[in-house]
Amino acid sequence: xxxxxxxxxxxxxxxxxxxxxxxxxxxxxxxxxxxxxxxxxxxxxxxxxxxxxxxxxxxxxxxxxxxxxxxxxxxxxxxxxxxxxxxxxxxxxxxxxxxxxxxxxxxxxxxxxxxxxxxxxxxxxxxxxxxxxxxxxxxxxxxxxxxxxxxxxxxxxxxxxxxxxxxxxxxxxxxxxxxxxxxxxxxxxxxxxxxxxxxxxxxxxxxxxxxxxxxxxxxxxxxxxxxxxxxxxxxxxxxxxxxxxxxxxxxxxxxxxxxxxxxxxxxxxxxxxxxxxxxxxxxxxxxxxxxxxxxxxxxxxxxxxxxxxxxxxxxxxxxxxxxxxxxxxxxxxxxxxxxxxxxxxxxxxxxxxxxxxxxxxxxxxxxxx
Amino acid sequence: xxxxxxxxxxxxxxxxxxxxxxxxxxxxxxxxxxxxxxxxxxxxxxxxxxxxxxxxxxxxxxxxxxxxxxxxxxxxxxxxxxxxxxxxxxxxxxxxxxxxxxxxxxxxxxxxxxxxxxxxxxxxxxxxxxxxxxxxxxxxxxxxxxxxxxxxxxxxxxxxxxxxxxxxxxxxxxxxxxxxxxxxxxxxxxxxxxxxxxxxxxxxxxxxxxxxxxxxxxxxxxxxxxxxxxxxxxxxxxxxxxxxxxxxxxxxxxxxxxxxxxxxxxxxxxxxxxxxxxxxxxxxxxxxxxxxxxxxxxxxxxxxxxxxxxxxxxxxxxxxxxxxxxxxxxxxxxxxxxxxxxxxxx
Numbered sequence: 001x002x003x004x005x006x007x008x009x010x011x012x013x014x015x016x017x018x019x020x021x022x023x024x025x026x027x028x029x030x031x032x033x034x035x036x037x038x039x040x041x042x043x044x045x046x047x048x049x050x051x052x053x054x055x056x057x058x059x060x061x062x063x064x065x066x067x068x069x070x071x072x073x074x075x076x077x078x079x080x081x082x083x084x085x086x087x088x089x090x091x092x093x094x095x096x097x098x099x100x101x102x103x104x105x106x107x108x109x110x111x112x113x114x115x116x117x118x119x120x121x122x123x124x125x126x127x128x129x130x131x132x133x134x135x136x137x138x139x140x141x142x143x144x145x146x147x148x149x150x151x152x153x154x155x156x157x158x159x160x161x162x163x164x165x166x167x168x169x170x171x172x173x174x175x176x177x178x179x180x181x182x183x184x185x186x187x188x189x190x191x192x193x194x195x196x197x198x199x200x201x202x203x204x205x206x207x208x209x210x211x212x213x214x215x216x217x218x219x220x221x222x223x224x225x226x227x228x229x230x231x232x233x234x235x236x237x238x239x240x241x242x243x244x245x246x247x248x249x250x251x252x253x254x255x256x257x258x259x260x261x262x263x264x265x266x267x268x269x270x271x272x273x274x275x276x277x278x279x280x281x282x283x284x285x286x287x288x289x290x291x292x293x294x295x296x297x298x299x300x301x302x303x304x305x306x307x308x309x310x311x312x313x314x315x316x317x318x319x320x321x322x323x324x325x326x327x328x329x330x331x332x333x334x335x336x337x338x339x340x341x342x343x344x345x346x347x348x349x350x351x352x353x354x355x356x357x358x359x360x361x362x363x364x365x366x367x368x369x
Numbered sequence: 370x371x372x373x374x375x376x377x378x379x380x381x382x383x384x385x386x387x388x389x390x391x392x393x394x395x396x397x398x399x400x401x402x403x404x405x406x407x408x409x410x411x412x413x414x415x416x417x418x419x420x421x422x423x424x425x426x427x428x429x430x431x432x433x434x435x436x437x438x439x440x441x442x443x444x445x446x447x448x449x450x451x452x453x454x455x456x457x458x459x460x461x462x463x464x465x466x467x468x469x470x471x472x473x474x475x476x477x478x479x480x481x482x483x484x485x486x487x488x489x490x491x492x493x494x495x496x497x498x499x500x501x502x503x504x505x506x507x508x509x510x511x512x513x514x515x516x517x518x519x520x521x522x523x524x525x526x527x528x529x530x531x532x533x534x535x536x537x538x539x540x541x542x543x544x545x546x547x548x549x550x551x552x553x554x555x556x557x558x559x560x561x562x563x564x565x566x567x568x569x570x571x572x573x574x575x576x577x578x579x580x581x582x583x584x585x586x587x588x589x590x591x592x593x594x595x596x597x598x599x600x601x602x603x604x605x606x607x608x609x610x611x612x613x614x615x616x617x618x619x620x621x622x623x624x625x626x627x628x629x630x631x632x633x634x635x636x637x638x639x640x641x642x643x644x645x646x647x648x649x650x651x652x653x654x655x656x657x658x659x660x661x662x663x664x665x666x667x668x669x670x671x672x673x674x675x676x677x678x679x680x681x682x683x684x685x686x687x688x689x690x691x692x693x694x695x696x697x698x699x700x701x702x703x704x705x706x707x708x709x710x711x712x713x714x715x
Contacts, residue, residue, distance in 0.1 A: 024632050032640055035662070039644045039655050046653045089510055091687050092673060095653075113502045122509035123680055124520050126477075127651055133480040136505055143503045150501060159410075159455070159493075160462040161486050163479055165469035166436060176472050184640075196628050203548075283627045284540055291532070292375050295639075296382060304649055306474050308442070309391040314382070335470035338437045 003215055007223025015227065025193075025231065026238075029185040033178070033239055037247060040177040040304070047131045050077040050085045050094040057105035059146075063116075066138050067098065089121045096120050096131050108146070167252075167336050178249050179330045180303040182239045186262075187269050187323055188294065190232045194273025195290040197224055198365070199280050221362050225270050232266045233259070252337030258330060261343070264350050265326045271357035272322070278365045297323045325350050376529045376579050377586065383525055384518045384591045391477050394419060396443040397435050399426040406452035410463075413489050414445070419481045436468050443467050443478055455493075511680045522587040523675045524648035526580055527668045530606065531613045531642055534576045536634040538569055538617030543630040546621075561707070569614045576613070580606045596682040605678065608695050609671045615702035616667065622709040642668045670694050 016022060049067065053060050067073050076094050079085045085097045099117035107114035118135055122128035168175050201207040210220065236259070243249040251258075273290065280286035300307075300314065301323040307315060318324045325346040332338035340347070396414075400407050415422055423441060426432060435441045446464040448454070454461035465482055467475035512519045545551040554564050584602075587593040595602060616638075624630045644650060645659065646668035652660055663669050670691045677683045677691075685692060 018626075018628075021629055021632065024629070028632075028637065035659060036640060036644050039659050039663075040650055044651075044654060048653065086510075090677075090681050090683055092677070108501060108503070113504060115504050115506055117506050117508065119508045119510055122512035122515055122519075123676055124651060125509075125512060125515040125517055126473075128509055128512070129515065130476070130480075132507060132509075133483075137483075139503055139505055143501065147501050159486055159490055160460055161483065162462055162464050163467065164464070165467050165472075165475055168469040168472055168475075171469055171472035171476060173472055176470060192632060196631065200628065282544075283631075284537075284544065287536075287540065287627075287631050288375075291536075292379075295379065299383060306391055306471065308394055308474075311385060314385065331470055332437070336437055336468075342438045 003219045004223050004226070007215070007219065008226055011223065011227040015231070025189060026235070029189060029235055029239065030242060032185060033181055033242055034246065036181050037174050037178045040173060040181070044072055044127060044130050044134065047073050047096050047134070048076045048094040049073045049096045049098060050079060050088050051075060052079050052082050052085045052097060052099040054080065054102045055100050055104040059105040059108055059114075060100045063100065063139070063142050064098075066142050067135075070134070070138060072134050086119070089119070092121075094121075095127070096135070098135070174247050175249055175335065176331070177303075178243045178247050179334045180301075180327050182236065182243065183323060183327050183330055184298060184301075184303060185239065186232050186236050186266070187297075187326075189235060190228055190266055190269040191273045191290050191294060193228045193231070194224070194270045195276040195286050196283055197228075198274060198277035199283050199286045202281065203283055217365055218362055221274065221358075221365060224274060225267070228270050228273075229263075229266050232270070233262065236262050249334065251334050253333035253339070257340060257343075258333055261326070261329055261333075261347055261350065264347075264354050265322060267354040268322045268350060268357050271354065271361045274361045275357065275364060278361065297321050300324065301327050303327055319349075320353075322350065322353060325353075376525070376583055379529070380522070380525050380583055380586055381590070383521045384587075391474055391481075392419060393421045394442045394474070394478055395423045395440050396420045396445060397424050397426050397432075397441050398422060399429070399432065399444060399446045401449040402447050402451040402453075404450075404452040406455060407447040410447075410486070410489050411445075414482070414485050417481065417485055419478070432466065436466075441468065442471075442474060443482070445482070516591070516593075518587070518591040518593055519680060520649070522583065522591065522593045523672060523679060524646075526583050526606075526675065527609075527646065527648065527671050528639075528642055529583070530576050530580060530610055531616075531638065531668055532634070533579065534572055534610050534613030535617035535620065535638060536631070537572050537575075538614050539620035539624070539630040539634055540627050542568060542618065542621035543624055543627045547626050565618060565706075569618070572614060572617075573607075573610055576610045577603075577607065580610075593679070595679050597678040598684065601684065602675065602678045605671070605674050605692075605695075608692075608699070609667070612667050612671075612695055612699045612702070615699055615706065619702045619706040619709075622706045641666055645669065646672050648672060667695070667698055670698075 015025075051064055051067070053064060068075060073096075077085070077088055079088070082097075082099055085094070085099070088094045089097065097117070097119040099119065101115065101117070104114050104116065116139070118132060120128040120131050165171055198207070201210065215223075240251070240255075240258075244251065272293075276286050276290050276293075280289060299305075300310070300318055300321055302318075303323075307318060307324065307328075310318075329343045329346050329350075332343055398411055400411065411422075414420055420443075424435065426435065426444065432444050435444065444466040446466070448462050448464070451461045451463075463486065465479065467479060469475040509515055542551075545554065559567075580603075584595065588595065617634075620630055620633050624633060642648070645652070645655075645663045645666050647663070648668070652663050652669065655663070674688050674691050674695070677688055
């Protein structure tokens with residue numbers, strides 16, 4: 001035990017003496033959390049719309065004013081020529097064209113059907129389909145309005161669909177993203193510190209000095225893991241405080257549960273980092289390997305895109321993705337107030353994972369050079 | 370080997386696994402009426418391909434439970450006497466509860482349901498069709514099949530080029546400093562500019578061939594076309610690689626260890642590049658301070674350019690502003706690092 005304490009002391013001395021690293025370890029995650037939480041939104045508040053009104057009638061103006069009144073649209077341009085409007089999409093000035101052809105009002109009154117064009121820049125298919133859904137809802141509303149005017153009584157839809165959004169009634173993205181980003185930052189710091197650690201000693205040559213001491217393998221690994229574990233847990237706590245104070249993210253579930261699971265999760269992450277570190281010969285190598293896995297883990301973790309919509313084989317890959325488990329758990333506990341029973345399955349997965357990874361790290365570390 | 374393996378694996382993974390459209394969302398149905406019409410509508414919803422029925426709930430209490438255990442995205446509730454009410458009153462109601470802790474999915478699924486119910490209604494009212502109808506005609510420009518890879522291929526190129534160029538150079542220079550071999554280079558008769566050129570050229574070649582590998586893969590595996598001029602596209606890739614390299618040199622001139630170089634690249638480059646460049650999240654939707662901040666992210670400008678050339682087939686005439694910005698950034702970082710590059714050790 002005493003031996004472990006000495007290694008701990010050495011590691012902390014090294015961390016706190018490094019004047020470039022220290023602010024980065026503690027400040028950057030905070031800044032990142034503040035910035036990135038605000039950036040990650042699919043919410044369309046600002047569909048830049050170009051209107052081509054060739055009809056210029058009462059009906060077309062009424063319809064346009066509906067779009068103007070909606071908080072989702074910003075009208076950037078009026079044009080009387082469709083190809084000008086298409087040019088504005090090409091130049092990236094607008095995202096959507098609403099084209100009302102000549103004779104729109106006449107068709108509406110005489111033929112009882114009229115057409116209009118919606119043209120969207122679909123390079124980002126998600127935003128394009130959202131823009132389309134919003135627009136067709138507005139057009140449908142307007143349609144019902146005219147029908148009501150013509151018939152003189154309100155038209156009843158036979159099926160009345162009522163929506164309610166649980167756990168996040170305002171559909172606030174920040175609430176959704178912050179727990180995930182928090183996990184991401186803690187994991188990145190953890191994997192970075194641990195994967196660079198042993199290999200750094202190798203490269204500088206100090207590993208030899210450690211190898212000739214009577215330190216046991218498990219003591220060595222424990223001494224390497226614990227400091228980073230403490231830093232990571234501290235950052236998690238710090239991040240949660242920021243989430244609560246700046247973003248007023250609800251923490252519905254139990255804090256104890258979050259930290260308990262985080263404790264195990266961090267063992268997984270740090271052991272993975274140490275494995276990478278003991279396998280590699282140079283820091284460049286270890287950095288490359290950990291980067292490779294981090295990027296895959298992050299992008300597959302469900303932080304940005306829903307896991308359910310991935311193909312089955314990709315979901316299978318996620319079995320070895322610790323970030324996916326923890327993001328799932330922290331979102332469930334923080335936002336929905338799920339209890340231990342509800343997260344039991346991912347929790348057990350993490351426990352098994354931590355045991356496997358930790359024993360592998362101990363086994364793989366060789367005291368011979 | 371690893372250098373080429375990584376981007377290929379990543380692109381394949383992203384191209385296949387990362388989609389923003391949602392398929393097979395797990396839902397539960399609570400059908401209080403269990404009549405002909407509610408069954409028909411359930412059938413319609415489940416056959417759409419967007420939803421998979423996980424369980425039929427029996428009472429309101431089990432709703433909360435099925436949300437909390439985490440796997441259900443939506444619960445659809447039919448009120449009692451659904452069909453009878455439609456016949457008698459002309460209207461009956463459905464309740465759709467969404468798990469909005471993931472607002473994106475909730476919103477998209479809600480749109481799907483609205484669409485399906487709308488179609489079902491139109492079928493119901495075939496005889497009593499709306500007397501006046503506005504039919505929107507839709508055109509999805511540049512991506513009529515609405516594929517997510519159109520967004521990911523340019524995005525992955527941008528991120529990989531930046532990472533490889535900026536991170537690798539910054540680390541390799543920091544490594545020379547740390548190992549003490551920088552001294553050897555400094556006492557040699559080489560000029561600083563020669564040292565730097567020698568250091569970055571291998572990475573230029575590496576990054577450039579990677580860009581080509583990704584483009585070829587995107588074209589053959591995912592049918593992502595290069596609609597504009599290929600020469601222009603390659604030209605921009607080189608410009609961007611040079612920019613990333615100068616960024617890398619700049620980083621290495623302010624740090625003294627590989628560890629710090631890596632931490633800066635990872636935290637100050639990787640995340641902002643993924644999130645503030647418009648790669649996944651549109652910049653227009655961000656609050657204005659972030660929109661303003663995104664202007665200093667090199668990847669933002671490159672993504673505009675590469676999407677423009679690849680997918681919209683536009684040329685330098687329209688992109689002159691972005692091109693100018695990229696060049697100014699190169700000049701800025703090179704100027705700064707030449708100023709900071711010291712021939713003497715401290």
